[in-house]
Amino acid sequence: MHPKGRLVQSVSLDLRCDFGSYRGMTEKLLIVLTGAGISAESGLKTFRDHNGLWENHRVEDVASPEGFRRDPRLVQDFYNARRAQLLSPEVRPNAGHEALVRLEREWPGEFLLVTQNVDNLHERAGNQRLLHMHGELLKARCLRTHAVHEWTDPILPDTRCPCCRRSGTLRPHIVWFGEMPLEMPRVYGLLARCDVFLAIGTSGQVYPAAGFVEAVPETARTVELNLEASAVSSAFGEHLHGPAGRIVPAFVDQLLENLRQS
Ligand code: OAD
Numbered sequence: 010m011h012p013k014g015r016l017v018q019s020v021s022l023d024l025r026c027d028f029g030s031y032r033g034m035t036e037k038l039l040i041v042l043t044g045a046g047i048s049a050e051s052g053l054k055t056f057r058d059h060n061g062l063w064e065n066h067r068v069e070d071v072a073s074p075e076g077f078r079r080d081p082r083l084v085q086d087f088y089n090a091r092r093a094q095l096l097s098p099e100v101r102p103n104a105g106h107e108a109l110v111r112l113e114r115e116w117p118g119e120f121l122l123v124t125q126n127v128d129n130l131h132e133r134a135g136n137q138r139l140l141h142m143h144g145e146l147l148k149a150r151c152l153r154t155h156a157v158h159e160w161t162d163p164i165l166p167d168t169r170c171p172c173c174r175r176s177g178t179l180r181p182h183i184v185w186f187g188e189m190p191l192e193m194p195r196v197y198g199l200l201a202r203c204d205v206f207l208a209i210g211t212s213g214q215v216y217p218a219a220g221f222v223e224a225v226p227e228t229a230r231t232v233e234l235n236l237e238a239s240a241v242s243s244a245f246g247e248h249l250h251g252p253a254g255r256i257v258p259a260f261v262d263q264l265l266e267n268l269r270q271s
Contacts, residue, residue: 034268037118037204041109042221044125046210046236050103050254051130053094057212072185081177082166088181089163092146095128096161102134105209105253108261110135115265118204123196125211125218127183142190142218148182157182190217200224206231207260210253213239234260 045055056063070076071087094100113120113136122139124131127146131139149160149170156172160182170178184190200206203225212235213219222231222244233245234256242248249256 034271035117038199038202039112039116039118039120039205039207040199040203040221040225041112041120041122042125042206042208042211042218043109043122043131044209044211044218046212047105047253047257048103048126048128048130049210049236050105050252051128052100053128053130055210055212057214068186072183073187074185075187077180077185081180085164085181088146088183089165091127092161093163095146100128100130102130103254105257106130106134106136108258109209111265112261113138115268117268121196121199123218123221125215140192140196142184142192142196144181144183144191146181146183149179150182152178152180193217196221197224202226203229205229207234208232208239208245209234209257211235211239213241232260 045053045061049055049058055061066087067076070080071084077084109122109131113122120138122131122136123142124139125143127141127144129145129147147160148157149164150157151170151172153170153173153175158171158179160179162168164179164181167176168179169176200221201224206222206225206229208222208231211218219239219241222233222241225231230247231245232247232249233239233242234249234253235242236252237250238248249260
């Protein structure tokens with residue numbers, strides 16, 4: 010992952026769905042990319058907004074392999090707290106997550122949801138064709154065997170790894186800065202023949218995800234749904250600005266309604 014940023018002007022709200030016939034859609038590939046913004050209304054902090062996670066923690070301390078080598082306890086505590094918050098009863102999928110479940114179920118063609126989020130709100134809502142490119146908070150990885158384990162407890166200095174039976178060998182199954190996001194060859198293969206690309210709740214400041222919009226064919230329909238213009242807004246053909254809990258259901262409902270009528 011690499012941070013990179015560029016500012017563009019905000020553009021207008023547009024709910025038009027000018028697709029052709031429903032029959033043609035059965036061969037169309039829809040890829041949705043999500044970021045922290047879609048989980049904001051579920052009570053999880055984003056990274057770069059005011060009071061976001063990166064305002065209160067240095068990225069290089071808690072989200073890099075060097076930071077982990079320097080101070081594993083600090084890093085484990087950061088993810089222990091986030092894991093505990095994710096498991097608290099107040100944190101639930103919101104209307105934006107739920108709309109993406111309708112979209113997956115009713116989209117007549119191929120569908121893939123690629124999320125940068127390490128929470129489990131998409132799967133809890135019901136999405137199935139889902140890929141976590143930055144890892145998962147509820148998984149831990151053994152540094153010795155690389156085995157990945159389902160994980161809900163805090164990882165403490167004396168926590169033993171279920172496979173190697175040692176303490177101090179588990180790390181969060183999270184992609185840190187300087188590490189390769191997961192499943193990229195598969196994602197790029199699909200982006201290359203994508204027909205509709207939606208990016209939801211992501212600032213467009215972290216690559217490679219920020220560059221996905223440039224990897225789809227020129228003929229693809231590209232829509233950014235975000236609270237505000239992202240750093241890569243100008244690469245999208247259409248823009249919808251507002252909270253994900255409102256604009257994602259509105260967009261999805263209109264899109265599906267249009268498809269049903271065609
Ligand atoms: P950011 O925090 O960079 O961006 C969140 C985006 O969501 C911003 O553009 C906000 O304007 C927007 N936003 C905030 N609230 C929203 C709402 N209610 N509805 C819609 N949009 C909203 O988060 P990401 O782009 O996801 O990696 O960050 C990318 C990666 O950087 C993360 O996956 C993370 C981080 O370092 C790891 O930690 C592995």
